[in-house]
Each structure stands twice: as C-alpha cells, then as structure tokens.
Amino acid sequence: DAKTTQPPSMDCAEGRAANLPCNHSTISGNEYVYWYRQIHSQGPQYIIHGLKNNETNEMASLIITEDRKSSTLILPHATLRDTAVYYCIVRVNQGGKLIFGQGTELSVKP
Amino acid sequence: NAGVTQTPKFQVLKTGQSMTLQCAQDMNHEYMSWYRQDPGMGLRLIHYSVGAGITDQGEVPNGYNVSRSTTEDFPLRLLSAAPSQTSVYFCASSYRGWTEAFFGQGTRLTVV
Numbered sequence: 114d115a116k117t118t119q120p121p122s123m124d125c126a127e128g129r130a131a132n133l134p135c136n137h138s139t140i141s142g143n144e145y146v147y148w149y150r151q152i153h154s155q156g157p158q159y160i161i162h163g164l165k166n167n168e169t170n171e172m173a174s175l176i177i178t179e180d181r182k183s184s185t186l187i188l189p190h191a192t193l194r195d196t197a198v199y200y201c202i203v204r205v206n207q208g209g210k211l212i213f214g215q216g217t218e219l220s221v222k223p
Numbered sequence: 224n225a226g227v228t229q230t231p232k233f234q235v236l237k238t239g240q241s242m243t244l245q246c247a248q249d250m251n252h253e254y255m256s257w258y259r260q261d262p263g264m265g266l267r268l269i270h271y272s273v274g275a276g277i278t279d280q281g282e283v284p285n286g287y288n289v290s291r292s293t294t295e296d297f298p299l300r301l302l303s304a305a306p307s308q309t310s311v312y313f314c315a316s317s318y319r320g321w322t323e324a325f326f327g328q329g330t331r332l333t334v335v
Contacts, residue, residue: 207320
C-alpha cells in the first residue's frame with residue numbers, strides 16, 4: 114500500500130471550512146484514498162473514500178487531484194465536535210489489512 | 224444493532240498473567256482486526272482475519288494470539304502479559320475489503 118504524508122496538526126475556526134491535505138505521490142492505479150477520524154479516546158470512524166473522482170457525503174467532501182498524487186478532505190462547516198485526529202489511508206479495495214499512519218490532529222477553535 | 228462490542232472496557236493485569244480480550248460484531252462482517260494504540264501514537268495492527276478460520280499477522284503480532292472460530296467473534300489472547308503491552312486495544316470489523324470499518328470503543332489494558 115502507498116505511503117501517505119499528512120501535516121501533524123492544523124487549526125480551524127469554528128464555522129469555517131477545514132481543508133486537510135494528504136500527499137500520496139506513490140499511489141498505484143488500483144489504490145483508493147480513505148479517510149477516518151478518531152475523536153479523543155474513541156474508536157476511529159470512517160468518513161469517506163474515493164478512487165479518482167471527487168466524492169461527497171453527509172460528513173465531508175474528498176477532492177483527489179487529477180494525477181492522484183494528493184487529496185484534500187474538506188469539512189465544509191467545522192464544529193467543535195470535529196476536533197479529532199484525521200487519518201488518510203491509501204490501499205487497494207480488497208485484502209485484509211487496514212494500516213493507519215500518524216494522521217493530522219485538527220483543532221477546531223471558537 | 225450493537226455493532227462492535229469489546230469486553231472488558233478496563234483491565235489491570237500483573238506481569239506474566241494471561242487474559243483474553245473479547246470482540247464481537249453482529250453485522251455479519253467477514254473482516255475483523257485488532258489494533259493497539261499507545262499514548263500519543265497512531266493505531267498499529269496486531270492481527271487480522273478475513274473470515275472464519277483465517278487469521279494473519281499485522282504490524283506488531285508478537286505476544287498476541289488470535290483465532291476466528293465464528294464470523295461474530297475474534298478474541299485476542301495475551302499469553303504472558305508484559306508492561307510493554309499496556310495500551311488501548313481496538314477491535315474493528317468490515318465487509319470484505321475494509322470499505323467502511325466499524326470500531327469498538329476500546330479496552331484499556333494496564334500491565335503492572
């Protein structure tokens with residue numbers, strides 16, 4: 114599975130959009146981009162995933178660049194409850210392993 | 224539906240003791256995994272299973288055993304606990320391919 118690089122921490126003002134970047138320059142053609150988040154002390158929570166098209170659901174939007182070497186998770190209107198560690202994972206959509214990296218610690222501030 | 228249920232939520236062991244962390248899911252998921260998370264660190268994969276009777280090692284398998292005799296249950300066994308195994312343990316399950324994984328609330332284990 115391709116390696117990802119994320120900034121260790123970010124701040125965002127409440128009510129503003131939070132844009133979390135992820136670099137995955139070695140991604141292969143059959144690898145998907147997944148995003149999870151972990152709110153303090155809880156189990157991780159799935160957010161969204163995509164292959165090459167932009168994706169949107171009730172939680173977030175995922176923007177993948179045309180060359181697929183990077184992506185951005187967008188939380189359109191961040192709230193204090195969005196404060197969490199956000200993990201970007203790149204993997205094929207099969208197989209038994211789901212490996213987490215270090216993630217980005219997002220702090221949403223009033 | 225209960226989702227992914229882990230028991231116990233908290234446990235204190237003495238060095239050398241054995242115990243089993245329980246994980247059960249009621250979503251008929253094929254895939255299940257165990258992770259550990261040390262303070263300030265990310266999750267590290269211990270063992271995983273892609274179906275009943277099938278298990279494999281993850282990133283940090285040493286000191287842990289697993290088995291998968293049913294689809295619903297995936298217990299994690301510590302045969303001889305060590306202080307280095309003090310951690311928070313998370314169990315996860317998913318349909319085939321880990322498209323959307325569901326996690327339990329964790330077991331906080333302290334080995335003294």
